[in-house]
Amino acid sequence: MRVALGLSGGVDSSVAALLLQQAGHVVECIFMRNWRADADDPHCHAETDRKDAVTVAGHLGLRFRLRDFSVDYQSEVFRHFLDEYARGRTPNPDVLCNREIKFKVFLQAALALGAERIATGHYARVRETARGFELLRGVDQAKDQSYFLHQLGQYELSRTLFPLGAMHKPAVRALAREHALPTQAKKDSTGICFIGERDFRRFLARYLPAQPGDILDTAGQRIGTHPGSLYFTLGQRGGMGLGGVRGAGEGAWYVVGKDVASNTLIVAQDDASRWLDARTLCASAPTWIAGRAPGDTFICQAQIRYRQTAQDCRVQIDAAGCRVDFVQPQRAPAPGQSVVFYQDEVCLGGATIEASDAVFGGLLAPPESHPMSMPR
Template structure:
């Protein structure tokens, strides 16, 4: 599937061409037909516009989660069914199990590659029409099987980062679509320290690109973004560990989705991740109509509005939700007592 038309003709377009050639070559080796479908308009409408809207609102979205929900397991799935397929097989490191008439989403067996975090919005219908053939394998095993099969891609470099940005500078890419004005960088007392190129280009916990190395009277420890206000176009920063300003015990979330299509209960204990590859964190989830409150046993570093918090019961992915606010110092909720 072709998901992105690169207006600049650089960055991800070159990689997409290579991927298409690789897929065509392997289809030839397997003596199976290849069908190429252009979903770039769907991606623009259903993923990229949301990505821009979230950044414009001062949030930090996760386009991979939305791409799985809206493109791979919706638009692409329907296209495959229209071609006569009974299901789709993807290269995600995750597993599907049918238990007592219901489908469950499980972590991939390779803990370094598990992608269940990005698949937490899938429901029963999508899981019934999907399979993850490499979910029981580790990445070195997958590469070895590809080598034995004679696939030239067996040692292909892993893909990282946001697919439509490629190797480009993220801020320059975002500025092409969301031009911003310079604004003030403030300390935690509200005193100006310098200027930034646009608050929406920064995310919580970020330390690069602030340009505050020579602040008079400050020691040499790094500065971190601990708050941002896109309405007033300001960044708030703290120096040193900054954990006091970034740590949060409580999250308020929206748009909860459940793999079983209902939560385990109105209140339940589980573990959760607020970012990909984070170790599991023990928490309690309170389900409140169309949103959830998540209370962690230990403070979490810089949980960020717009990102996903994903819930687990051991190897089982229960679902997840979008972070709206936290009880961090500038997180929008009153601090925990």
């Protein structure tokens, strides 16, 4: 097939290019420029990544193109990122980037160039069944990225290849060394792409200036000030400048609640689980890989953050989205983050967390507890 590969300049997409070539596909490499940084920005590695991608394509004898999606990224991903933080929430731009850029704008551009499929270096798998296409976890549980791909649908999966889905990361590195790929020893990128390895709060302040406000303990007593509540997220440890609070011990402080309207943080010390743990959360805008939910009520597993062990739960679909009841308490479900649903290795879809029954989690009336039977 004619395959357009998103070549990022990292080792994963480099090995994906090699595997596609070895499988006999006609491969065209496309580097996506999604973020336009200042020329003197030392924290953005996009130009270095582009040069590495060019070198890899040349090493393999593959055609290389560059496509600039930065305007789309600004309007569809970064604008949402800022809006969510301004509301005091914690967005996940990687989920939106996959939906709006890599598997929408990039897919459209690739098909316009004559590609039959697109491919990326994600650790995930696609399986075609009699009922349609399924998104599966990557075989390497430590690298599985299906969490970030849960908003894809049948159309996107039918046109996507994940060459690394059945591989473990050490084998990817070994293959890169065996074929002398220029990126064989390149360090994996981490964090949010447009921020890079820089101070997050300072970056955010360039776009969302904030005002100092009060820090309260769980009894409502003022114990300090913060630089802006929108810079903090639920469960965050430290970073509040608290020290020597009268009557308090020397243990760490955790954010257990926040109110952007009053610009207030609520914090607890040491073991903050009693304030952060939730058994129920409400989520909005659910999306389903199959195009529909498995049922109005169903048992499955869910993750409220990347690399979390999947947790047994019951999901109830309602007019507002869905309610998720967990068997075990979940620490600090953060509004704006994703809850992603699984049946073993199959990703069902996901939704955006809105509130939880943690003490300061946002549910005005904590739901009644009810026992659940969780068959495996």
